[in-house]
Amino acid sequence: SVSELIGQPAAQVFAAWPQFVERYHDVSEVHEEIVVGEGEAQLCFDLRISPLYTRNGHLTMAGRLVIVNDITERKLTERALRASEERFRHVFEETPIGMAVIGLEGQLLQVNKVFCEMLRYDEQELIGRNFAVFTHPDDVGKDALLAVQALKGAITSYKVEKRYLKKNHETLWADLTTTIIRDHDGQASYGLAMIENIIERKRAKLLEEERRYVAYELHDGLAQIAASAHQHLQAFAGRYHPRSPQARQELDQALKLARRSVTEARRLIAGLRPTALDDFGLATALRLEVELLRADGWTITYDETLGSERLPPTIEITLFRVALEAITNIRKHACTTHIRLALEREGPKIHLEVQDWGCGFDPAAVLHEVELSEHIGLREMQERIELLGGHFEITSRSGSGTLVIAELRLLMAEERSMTYEH
Known part of the structure; x- marks a missing residue:
């Protein structure tokens, strides 16, 4: 209690604090932090010792004013904050996507190495400049509008597909996700932006659109012509009977070639954009392919548990092409x-x-060789699956056959496939 402390020698009261005893007899004023104990029992104090003066201005050597404040909680908070900042710095620098801290006026305050590499700028060339400088002119408006809504609190974060401008003036397609970081009072402090390069997904989307266009052109053009030629030849063969065996043989050969042309055209169309996939889904489209192979003499075992369930179009076409x-x-x-x-x-x-x-x-050897060859099917299969965040694996040994495995997590793949659909 206070009464128990009154009159006690200061050296005795603070005997457990050697730092205090050392500082108590200093003539000058003392202000420092001292630590007592270890581990979880450690305490932190703010220590102030001031000499007392007499009325005539002479220093009274026997008197000291001692003020001790417990600052343990504050130190623990500061320590936790430093640890949190270190974790953020590690994530910010080591993450495989671009990241940037953006001020309330749109200026770049901090950028990571990946973002610099994406835009081909050095860090000092980006810091302090407004994000709009590096945004495609056609995309500045929608990005700025969403940023204003987020700053006002109408939305907590936003995601948008946009184009950035590289230093060499090339265009970079990216998914931008921005979150507004607020202080304890709810006031916006800064924006945290995550930028993912989606150029490969955009290329895959364009390739798929080209395949679809060519498939429709083949269906309405070459396939129809081949089918019509085959029908005319059949009609001709039914009405006119060649007199010589050679003429009969040539007519039969022409019918076979026409029939083969129709089959080949349909096969090309199915490979480019299978209508069964659009109409009935992945499981049925694969079953139809299996039946065609069986008709050609192949022995195929087909097991499926998907049934008539439909998957997002990008996922269906990806797995179909891999198969x-x-x-x-x-x-x-x-x-x-x-x-x-x-x-x-x-x-x-x-x-x-x-x-x-x-x-x-x-x-391993084949995947390495395809980089220099015309046969790039294995690499394409792997890239298609990885673009959707999936797992692709080939197991094979000489004389022991081959196993190809492709696996997609539906929610992750569906989220990534949204890039294709927009």
């Missing part, structure tokens, strides 16, 4: 007619397997 590419590789290189195809829904995962029991190969 077709794997089957095409088997037909060209595996030296077997036995295939197992499996399509399974396991909770949020879509799992595709294509297996053969042919001659096999070295996947």
Whole structure:
């Protein structure tokens, strides 16, 4: 209690604090922080010791004014804040996507290395400049409008697809996600922007649109002409009977070629943009491909648990093309007619397997060689799946066949596939 402390020697009261005893007899004023204890029991104090003066201005050596404040909570808060800032700095610098801290006026306050590499600028060339300088003129408006809404509190964050301008004047397509960071009073402090390069997804989207266009052109042009030619030849063969065996043979050959042209045109159309996929979904489209292969003499086992469930279009076409590419590789290189195809829904995962029991190969060697060759199917399969955040794997050994596995997590793939649909 206070009464128990009155009259006690200061050195005795603060005996547990050697720092105090050392400082108490200093003639000058003392102000410092002292730490007592260790670990979780550690305490922090703010210590002030001031000499007392007499009325005539002479220093009274026997008197000191001692003020001790417990600042343990403040120190713990500061320590936690430093740890939080260190974690943020680590994430900011090490994340594989671009990140930027943006001021309330739109100026760049901090940028990470990835963002600098994306735009081909040095850090000092970006800091302090407004984000609009690096934004495509056609996209400045929608970005600024969303930023104003976020600053006003109408929305907490926003995501937008936009174009950035690189230092070399090239255009970079990116997904921008911005969150407004607020202080304890709810006032906006700054914006945290995350920028993901989506140029490969945009290219894949354009390629898919080109495939669809070519498929429709083939269907309405070449396929119709081939089918019409075949019908006319059939009608001619039914009405006119060649007198010589050679003429009969040539007519039969012409019919076979016409029939083959129709089949090949349909195969090309199906490979470019299968109408069954659009109309009935992935499981049915694969089943129709299986039936065509069986009609050609292939032994195929097809197991699926997806049924009539429809998936986002980008996911369906990606898995369909992976399956077709794997089957095409088997037909060209595996030296077997036995295939197992499996399509399974396991909770949020879509799992595709294509297996053969042919001659096999070295996947690592082939994936390396395709960079210099015309055959890039394996690389395309891998890139298609990885663009949607999935897992792609090839297991094969010489003489032991090949297993191709493609797996997509539906929610992740669906989120990424939105880039294609917009």
